[in-house]
Amino acid sequence: MTEMTYLRAISDGLRTEMRSDERVLLMGEDIGVFGGAFKVTDGFFDEFGASRVMDTPLAESAIIGTAIGAAVVGMRPVCEMQFADFVACGFDQLVNTAAKMYYRQDLPVNITVRLPSGGGFSGGPFHSQNPESWFMHAPGVKVVAPSTAEDAKGLIIASMRDPNPVVYMEHKHLYRRVKGEVPEGSYETPFRARVAREGEDLVVIAYGAMVHTALEATADLAGASVMVLDLRSLKPLDEEAILGAVRHCSKVVIVDEANETCAAGAQVAALIAEHAFEDLDGPVVRVATPDCPIPFSPPLEAAVLPSVDRVREACRQLIEY
């Protein structure tokens, strides 16, 4: 075990898998010589060379489209979108070509698309998005979102080994702010949820950066015992873990950093309303970013992203209900 940042854990996962599987090919803008906009692939070019760490043209559709071609002839491409927001330029290739290929043609497309996502540092409307639910909605794509360093490594490795298109949400704000013990060598994190903290009276369901917000918000809540469930996998959702947590706690707050309408949390809420109705001791509460582009100026941004206080207040009210 080594203590390392979330960002280094991702690098570690990529490097570990590239060393053991020569089919893995990294593709993205500025990831080679420059080491990546966030330095995730720092040092990779020297170790693996241009043929495995490819500096691509500025062309998201092409990055994903060519990755599909490479995948169906036996490579394991990992595409980096420099910011999650830019995946919109490659949206068609991902949801139409990659996602449907296996269903239609029995041809699995083993690509991983890494999306540095999330806000909290004045990135503004085009560098702060959390677009995971676009892809949860596309049949044939899996979506994962680690919140800890250990899971960041385990999930990137598991994503590369999954034979289907996997969208990997790496939260930029966690890159250097989250550290943790990470096992050496190769391991996979399953596409299942994880209990971040046990509890009885209420469960907060979250993923990515919001797991840390939830933990902080509920660390000391008037003596109440609050569970925090880290989803880790958004598609597939760990229905068993979600329903089990609701059965246990009967009160649930769902936190989304993504825009509220049809965020991942909306699907979780629907699941709970349908399958855990008789376990509920209160309404299913959601805390999410409102439906607006993420603003640039700090007070504006802070006002829209779910804060520790906002989450805490929602939990407090629900506990008292």
Next chain:
Amino acid sequence: MPQMGVSVAEGTVVQWRKQPGDWVQADETIAEVSTDKIDTEIPSPASGRVVEILVQVGVTVDVGVALARIATGAAAATAPVPAAAPAPATPGSSAKLASAPRPARPGASSQPRAAEPAPRSHGARLSPVVQRIAEEHGVDLDAIEGTGRDGRVRKQDIMAYVEAHGGARPPAGAGEPVLHSESPYRPGAGGSLAHGPYVPPEGRPLSRMRSLIGEHMHRSLQTAATCTTWIEVDMSRIEIARKQLAITALPLISRCVIHALVEFPHVNAWLQDDVHTIHEQVNLGIAVDLGDDGLIVPVVRGAQDLSPEGLSRRIRDLARRARARQLSPDDVRDGTFTITNPGQFGSLMATPVISLPQVAILDIEAIVKRPVVVTDQFGEDAIAIRPMVILGLSWDHRAIDGALAARFLANVKKRAESYEA
């Protein structure tokens, strides 16, 4: 009484603009009050019919005290108007009181709206999980103090109530109804005080149901050579399993009993005249209390093939149908063994009556936490607190004998005390 001013602590009612029976719109002035800071009109907080005036003109009350009650919604149409209205201080309003009560709004029923869960006396809503737990444990929700907002009953409240009444094991098993108590030691039964010459009240014939039950019981006691053997069982593991599987103890004990019956098939038998039938299949009868109507024993057929969860579901379903009088004749036939489980009230032991032509019946009374001696692996004794229950087996000495009955009970005990979910 509203607070008008930070330092205001009380106010006096000066005038009522509305009287009981009057309709008032939200924000319409309903009364005038006077405080030492200000005289003011009070707007009604809601639209509805004034039901009752609680504070009369000229009376001074603290801030926060209720001044009147207004019925809103469907109940407004039929909210009762008190027959004797308080003497109004202002003229003119008495005319309204003297008038005939308004006819009910067409279509309004005298029941609360079906859409809402039946409002309890504290008027708060009940969540799905609270209703489910209440049903499973046969809990009267009116008896529970709610600690949620507006006095709402929260899950913690009902869970605490359930824990406090009857211990960790829900009374008579969660989801199963209160089961029949055949104990002759029912509270209030028997006992007498010597008074003067006693004039008995008028007696009435027993209901048909009662007569039939009585006949059945009497015949059983007259026919079978009924004996009862008891054994004490530590229910710790059953308790753990019960929580894990989210069911009650009854299906778990039943599973132990079923296994024991498979090992001791002589206890799973019929004796009719001289014909002795030993059954391989276990058709488990579960006694269900029907309140004043007595009891009935629906049968879970083929119980040996059911998991505890499956047993739990079947028992709950049979109990529900029993109480709704929806059992078919097939539901109560062909039982090979019966369990009666009336421990809700705390009784410890009983001498149940065998249901002919079966040869035995098992009674499960209350689970009570008791100090018991436990021996560790080094042979050292210590006192531990354990949930204990006394199982009573009434058995027909014509078909089996005491040693077999005891061995059967010991088998059930062993299974229950080593239960793994």
Next chain:
Amino acid sequence: MATSSTEVPSGPTAPAGPAHLTPGDRVGLLRAMLLMRAVEARAMNLYRQGKVPGSFYDGFGQEAVSVGAAWAMSAADRLCVLHRDLGAHLVRGVDPATILSQYMGREAGVTGGRDGNVHFGDRRTGCVGMTSMLPDMMLVATGMAMAFKLRGEARCALTWFGDGSTSRGDFHEAMNWAGVQRLPVIFVLENNQFAYSTPTHLQYAVDPIERAAGYGFPGVSVDGNDAEAVFEATREARERAIAGGGPTLIEAVTMRMHGHGAHDDMKYVPKALVEEWRKKDPIDRQSARVAALGHDVDALREEVRAQVEQATEVALAGPMPDPATATDRVFHPRDGEEILLEDGAAPWSGFGATS
């Protein structure tokens, strides 16, 4: 003109000569085109009888573009086949009964009913099925070529696409990427003059062929109704690619003789234009060549006709897919076997095949 010699002088002004085509190849080209036309005619019939759900598209009059180009591909090469390129599937080895089943949405179709009409690619023949978003497949082909180059393999990828699709961003991204990385990919632009109802002069200001140089590689224009010319251009492009020379854009000039789909009566096309192109029908032209070799073209037509009839019977007898399987196979299981594109048939004599 009929001659008994198979030698035709080749040169920049001479018609594309069969320098690399044996008589067997030339017959094979005709057979494949006849088969494509016969299958599509039969499918059109079935469509009019209500047995083909959805819509129906064909490549009537364009048979040479797919057959000619596919004929130049080796078994290990990979193809992205589009909706007017049925001939490519036939050359690679997909049998007509499977194709007809595919049109009719039957279980025995290439996609088992999951996608319709020509949206298919039989991975066992090294073909990737198209999506509707054109020209998405240009990028997929580029990606396959990229993998071949990275791994140092002597193979190439080829895709077809239409004049209309050159207006979309993926055309530029693919041309650019392929040019920058000098990839062994062949882009076959089927210029059939119309994208649905939109003529080319409303589609682009500069001919795509002229723009290829802007991406760093050659653009070649050929007579798209001459199967042997298309073959030759593709063969050359492939040679260049394998030798490390990078991509080629081949514009095959042809004409869409039917509507965009069976639902389109193509009233917007001037009748004179259609007549002009009918005289250049690719099958007629190849038939003349094959007859000149002394081969019995009528017998060949009859053979193909019988083959398609037989295939139709087989296809019609097949069941529809089981509704219960509609939601299956969205994801490949983690522990499933690795599935890749496989090699297809490569009937060209130049690969050692005997036709």
